[in-house]
Amino acid sequence: MLTIESLNTYYGDSHILHGVDIHIPAGKAVGLLGRNGMGKTTLIRSLMGYVPAASGKIRWRENAVSGFSPEKMARLGIGYVPEGRGIFPNLSVRENLVMSARRGPSGRNDWNFERVMATFPRLKERLNHGGQQLSGGEQQMLSIGRALMTNPDMMILDEATEGLAPLIVQEIWRVINQIRGTGISTLIVDRNYRAVLAHTDHAVVLEKGKVVLQGESEVLLASPESLGAYLGV
Numbered sequence: 001m002l003t004i005e006s007l008n009t010y011y012g013d014s015h016i017l018h019g020v021d022i023h024i025p026a027g028k029a030v031g032l033l034g035r036n037g038m039g040k041t042t043l044i045r046s047l048m049g050y051v052p053a054a055s056g057k058i059r060w061r062e063n064a065v066s067g068f069s070p071e072k073m074a075r076l077g078i079g080y081v082p083e084g085r086g087i088f089p090n091l092s093v094r095e096n097l098v099m100s101a102r103r104g105p106s107g108r109n110d111w112n113f114e115r116v117m118a119t120f121p122r123l124k125e126r127l128n129h130g131g132q133q134l135s136g137g138e139q140q141m142l143s144i145g146r147a148l149m150t151n152p153d154m155m156i157l158d159e160a161t162e163g164l165a166p167l168i169v170q171e172i173w174r175v176i177n178q179i180r181g182t183g184i185s186t187l188i189v190d191r192n193y194r195a196v197l198a199h200t201d202h203a204v205v206l207e208k209g210k211v212v213l214q215g216e217s218e219v220l221l222a223s224p225e226s227l228g229a230y231l232g233v
């Protein structure tokens, strides 16, 4: 569904991504692992069009989409939940959700307001609160809810559980599981490598902007020593 080939990205003179290849098949969940600063967020920002890649190819459903804007990538069906949450703090929970609502590119419309409410009961109790009045966990749920309201075919979640209380973290993973169960492909970055491996089909490890290890998540989870060198675990 999404294929990245030989991606090279720079910030100024700093060469951050070195020929990265990643494939995310339709309906599959892929985890992106690596220590801080290894290029995970840069990879996501490059593929979404926030940071232009210097070279390489990005294909979505067999179409070349390299150089597309973030808006265009979102319209193609990629829901992005950025690190640090992308919500409108001055709008209410309801407004944040309703303004994101649209049919997916393939016509799917099953993620509507009611379904998002059913998925996040906490948000239902906060509908008229402003985005800035929410707790960190509620903001994260709202950010995921907004992406779901666009009826995407793929969701990208960057550090969705960062800084949240354990119960809320569990709740977020529950929702990620649910999203996965509906056939939406996912690309997941999270510091908790065990949780990532438990919720994905395949995982890719980045070190200094290079893919240094990849494999089936189940296999990597069963032999974490192979990850040790790269994740410091």
Ligand SMILES: Nc1ncnc2c1ncn2[C@@H]1O[C@H](COP(=O)(O)OP(=O)(O)OP(=O)(O)O)[C@@H](O)[C@H]1O
Residues within 6 Å of the ligand: 011, 014, 016, 034, 035, 036, 037, 038, 039, 040, 041, 042, 043
């Ligand atoms: N806007 C920027 N300008 C210059 N360098 C940047 C910028 N953003 C990130 N970097 C550098 O690019 C490298 C990769 O950062 P990136 O945020 O992609 O890593 P990451 O694996 O997502 O780590 P983290 O978990 O800390 O977010 C780091 O060396 C970082 O300092």
